[in-house]
Amino acid sequence: MSSSHGRKQIASEMMGTGFQIAPMIDVVFVIMLFFMVMANSVKVEHELKTVLPGPPSKLMPEPADELRIEIAEDGAVLMNDEEFDSASDAKLPTLTANLIRLKKDADFRNERVVVTLQSEEQAKYERIIQVMNALAAAKIASVTFTIGSEEF
Structure with missing residues (x-):
């Protein structure tokens, strides 16, 4: 009996050691959801109207x-x-x-x-x-x- 009990323990250990794809898919979906939510909060840069020193313009007195x-x-x-x-x-x-x-x-x-x-x-x-x-x-x-x- 002890040998059959040992085989069951080894068989159950071998079944749990394989690569589990389901948790990896869950992690990928969570990361994808994070980036989708954060994409809306990205601020778009706008052109800044600046006047650099240079030759005098006709607008300035x-x-x-x-x-x-x-x-x-x-x-x-x-x-x-x-x-x-x-x-x-x-x-x-x-x-x-x-x-x-x-x-x-x-x-x-x-x-x-x-x-x-x-x-x-x-x-x-x-x-x-x-x-x-x-x-x-x-x-x-x-x-x-x-x-x-x-x-x-």
Whole structure:
């Protein structure tokens, strides 16, 4: 009896050791299902509209001559070495009118107005703000600041 019992054990072991195709098919179907589901979540790349630096295009306005506005310690305001308004005038009507005229002229020629605001180190902040208000009234946004008496 022990020999027949041993044969049954060997026969059952041999039947379980063969290559099983059913689990492999299940794994392939699971992997295929995974890729099918993930295919919908792949983002399609779109063309990015970028403009690289190069020759100036006709759409961009040409840069205008740079205006230089100087603010002295005593409150005097000079535009391109010409004094405007008195040091005690807070509204700066002459400077504002000239800036508005220059801005309209530049817009007509499709040019930009670029301003360098140069103030002396001891100039009052209040006066700088008054000049900036005049620039804002003229709708001039391209402003560069310098401090001290640099030579141009």
